Structure formats: C-alpha cells, structure tokens
Amino acid sequence: MAKDKYHELVKHSLEKEGWTITDDPLYVDTQRRKVKIDLAAERLIGAEKEGEKIAVEIKSFINLSQVYDFYRALGQTLYYSMALEFVESDRVLFLAIPDDTYFDFFSEPITQEIIKRFSIRLIVYSIIDEKIVEWKK
C-alpha cells in the first residue's frame, strides 16, 4: 500500500539524519480519549536526537482531492499539538508532506497564510530521492 511506503520512507529519512525512532505508533493520551492513529497507516511517530524530541504526522496527500486531504491534515495537526501541550509539552510536532504537494498545493497564498497563522511545522520529503529535503520550523 502506498501510504505504508511513505510511512517507511519518512522513518528511514529521519534515521539517515541521525534521528532514532522511539515510537511507532506514538500514542498521545488526551484524558478521556487515547489518540491511536493507525487507520490507513497514517500513524503518528515519535523520534529523538540529541535530547530533542519530535512527533511526526506523516501525510501522503495521495487522495484525489488535495484540499480535502489538507482539511484533515490541518485539523489533525492542531488536535495533536493541543494534545501534546497537555501531556508532553517538550515534544515538538511536525507535519511531513511530499515535496510535490509542498511546491503545488502548499504554495497557494491561502495555504501559506494558514501554515503561518497556526505555526504549522513542516518536514518536506522527496519520494524520488528518499530523503528529507526541507525542515520548516
């Protein structure tokens, strides 16, 4: 399945940069609701490097509607950010997206404004080169 491949690709790309994958999936306990996301292989993962802890939400954006994929990615990212603030505030959340989506959909003014306004941190990965091409913090 394509989404699984993307998931593994991002994990390996992080490892190439010296990160250790500590949690796959990463569970974030939000009081009443344990957020367990493995539906459609879109799991949140946890990684560490030199004392820095991150959570990565890996998105493939392979559905027909990019805007629909974006609605869910945005909502999910903000929900996770809030959940992490509650339970593990030293872990920083990144949304990982493919480079073609980054240069296409994410270059639109409205998308850029949303990313800026809500301080969404991005990891841009290349499917062809199998590596991370940009960190947007």
Place this chain on the structure above:
Amino acid sequence: MAKDKYHELVKHSLEKEGWTITDDPLYVDTQRRKVKIDLAAERLIGAEKEGEKIAVEIKSFINLSQVYDFYRALGQTLYYSMALEFVESDRVLFLAIPDDTYFDFFSEPITQEIIKRFSIRLIVYSIIDEKIVEWKK
C-alpha cells in the same frame, strides 16, 4: 441520505429564526481555488438577517469516528475562515453540529480548548426538535 436531511434541517431551523438563505451552496473564491463543497452534501451555505451575514458549515458527525469527523471539520472551518477573510471579511462563519455531538465529543477538555483557542463559532441544532438550541459566538 442522512446528511441531506441534516442540511435541510439546519436551513429550515435558520429560517424559523428569521434568517434568509441566500446561497446554497455558498462559493468562496480563494484566488487559485474555487472552494465548491457539495461532496457528501456537506455544502457551505450563506444566510442573512437584518444586515448580518453568516456562512454555515453543516456537519452531521454521523461517521463512526467522531475524532476523524472533528479533524476534517476543524481543518475545513479554519480554511473557510481564512478564505472569507480574504474575500468577504464581513461574513461570519459558524460550524453547525448536532446537539448530541455537542454534549458528548465537544464537552471533552481538549475539544473545548481547541474551540476556544481557534475561536470556532458554533450553532448547535437538535435533530429531534428540528431547531437550533444554541449559538456559541
């Protein structure tokens, strides 16, 4: 289809309160992308009353996973809010949700915190009484 019923129910509930439905669906032009939402009958509508203009995103929350429904609703609401800021900043956006969802999922601390942090305005509607039971501005 259930979603269509909810859509009509909210429209009629607004009319009962003296609103005129001006746009169904409401199109919001976001520069490159014309946001046209009629997939699964989850259309944005426009309404007016005494010079006040609103946009209403009607959600049924009838899927199995409330948290997944919420991700999309949240992302979509923030996207529309931004789009309206760009093109029609005097129109105020509301997210319409059923009362059972409001008293259940939306009462969780994390959901409440998100609603507050991102200033999401809600219309809570009753399916049984076929009317709006609360406006949360």
